[in-house]
Amino acid sequence: MHAGSHVFPVFERAESESDEFFAHFLADGCGFPVTKFHEGQGDLEVACTPWASSDGEHDRELRFRRLLNNPMGPKSARTTKIQRCRAFGRHGLVLHGVLSMEDIPYRDCFAIHDRWVVTPQNDGVDVAFEFEIKWSKSTIFKRKIESSSRSDLQAYYDA
Numbered sequence: 001m002h003a004g005s006h007v008f009p010v011f012e013r014a015e016s017e018s019d020e021f022f023a024h025f026l027a028d029g030c031g032f033p034v035t036k037f038h039e040g041q042g043d044l045e046v047a048c049t050p051w052a053s054s055d056g057e058h059d060r061e062l063r064f065r066r067l068l069n070n071p072m073g074p075k076s077a078r079t080t081k082i083q084r085c086r087a088f089g090r091h092g093l094v095l096h097g098v099l100s101m102e103d104i105p106y107r108d109c110f111a112i113h114d115r116w117v118v119t120p121q122n123d124g125v126d127v128a129f130e131f132e133i134k135w136s137k138s139t140i141f142k143r144k145i146e147s148s149s150r151s152d153l154q155a156y157y158d159a
Helices: 017-026 032-038 142-158
Strands: 002-009 043-047 052-054 058-066 076-087 095-099 110-121 124-135
Touching: 017 032, 017 076, 017 095, 017 110, 017 124, 032 043, 032 058, 110 142, 124 142
Parallel strands: none
Antiparallel strands: 002 124, 043 058, 052 058, 058 076, 076 095, 095 110, 110 124
16 A cells, blocks of 8 residues: 555544544535545546445545546546545544546556545544555556556645
C-alpha cells in the first residue's frame, strides 16, 4: 500500500472526533461533502448517492469523470467508486473505496482500492490515506499501469 497522512482540527465536540469528522466531511448534506473534494481535484460530473446503512456500516456510490494525464489512454475516464464506512467509536473510523474506471485500456484487469483511516489525536483527527492496485487479470502493461496510477493517485491525495 502507498500512504499519506493529514491532520484535521476538531471543530466542536461530538461523541468522538471521528463522529465529528464524519459529520463535517462524509455525511449526507455535510458542509464539505466528498463531491466538493472531487471537484477540487478537477473531477467533473460528480454525483454521489446517499449513504445506505446496515449492521453498523454505511455504503454509497460516487460517479465522476476523472481527468487523466496518461499517454496510453484518453484524456478523461468515467469513474465509479463504491465506498464503505465503518466507525469504531472513540477509536476512529475506516472508509474503504473500490475505484473502477471505464474508457481506459485494460480497465478490466485491475481496480484501485483506497482506505482512509481516521484516528483521534489530541488536536483533531489524523487521516491516513492508503491505496493499492488489485489485479484480476494479467497484462504486459502491468508495470506501466502501476507506475502511472501510483503517481496520479499520490498527487491526487497529496493535493
